[in-house]
Amino acid sequence: MPEGDSVYRATATLHRALAGQTLLRSDFRVPSLATVDLSGYAVAEVVPRGKHLLMRLQPPLTPDPDFSQPPLTLHSHLLMEGRWDLYRPGERFRRPANTVRVLLAFADLTAVGFDIAQVKLVPTAEEADLVGHLGPDLLGANWDAVQAAANFRDHPHRGIGEALLDQRLMAGVGNIYRSEILFLTRLHPLTAVGDIVQLEKVIEMAHRLLVVNKDRGRRVTTGLARTREPYWVYGRTGKPCLRCGAKVEVLRIAAQDSELQRDCFFCPHCQSAAN
Ligand SMILES: [Zn+2]
Structure with a gap:
């Protein structure tokens, strides 16, 4: 995607x-x-x-x-x-x-x-x-972080890993960023939205990652454009976490209104609990 x-x-x-x-x-x-x-x-x-x-x-x-x-x-x-x-x-x-x-x-x-x-x-x-059904556009001229947060808070029981791909809540995050945003905010993908105290930080991270990459030819979330590892966890199943060395795992998460399941990568050590 x-x-x-x-x-x-x-x-x-x-x-x-x-x-x-x-x-x-x-x-x-x-x-x-x-x-x-x-x-x-x-x-x-x-x-x-x-x-x-x-x-x-x-x-x-x-x-x-x-x-x-x-x-x-x-x-x-x-x-x-x-x-x-x-x-x-x-x-x-x-x-x-x-x-x-x-x-x-x-x-x-x-x-x-x-x-x-x-x-x-x-x-x-x-x-x-x-x-018109789309939520605030992360790269849009009228980006509205407050509205995006409110949209997520309307769905407290949904898992954040699934909700991040729901373009009605916030538009622009695809499968790669979903995993990277959760790693960078240390959230397990199944954490319920309502349990996330720092929801604004998750949204801010999504915005930051898309903005810094929007004009770049090669997408990088690790901050090192020359690194051989452009992503913290995405696509790295079984490899050591770049932060702690634990093996990166993958979860297949279905979207709320569809049968489509998509891989979500995470570090079980860095992303062990809600915060
Ligand atoms: Zn880790």
Whole structure:
């Protein structure tokens, strides 16, 4: 699952390359949008909202009586495998052509969305219907730590390891950061939210990790960009904890409203109890 910071970077790259550019051709390879033609629309901006990527599109600036369409938002959620790439004319795709879901052609660049699980197109005025359910965005301009804490406190019986991935409470944390945030705040993943006195510290840690990594090419939570160990516990099952030497363990935790179980890594010694 892409974390909020990787969506932020993907979004920033698309925004820099495409803002102000006019679409010459669009090709949607998803059934619900197969007949859509966005040619003539211009990219106003590309913005992240949690792990969602929003490309806002404007009708041509020159008023054309035959072109009275509303501003549109192309929404994509990258989920596990999705990504957007940019190509110069004639450049070979770096991913299999049969995984293309969206192709947007501009004068000297083509944006290609591969393996994107969710692609939707809505009038920009109705954008909130798609992302309005999201909690405060860790990398958003209106980040609200107090609201995020209040959202978590509304769910005192849920485990913090599960709740951190609930984008309705706070948007942007994926599986890697979940493990790292819990390690850095010394919380066992099954600790009930209501038992965490220093909930604000957990939220502050999430915010700090995403902010320091948002413009970096390589995600690091250990603070040493050159280290061979970018993560404290993530993906390190059976290896010694970098702090205490105990063996890192993994728990499979299901999300509240889904069957999907995801690995949460932790050190049983450093993260033994609620605090
Ligand atoms: Zn440890």
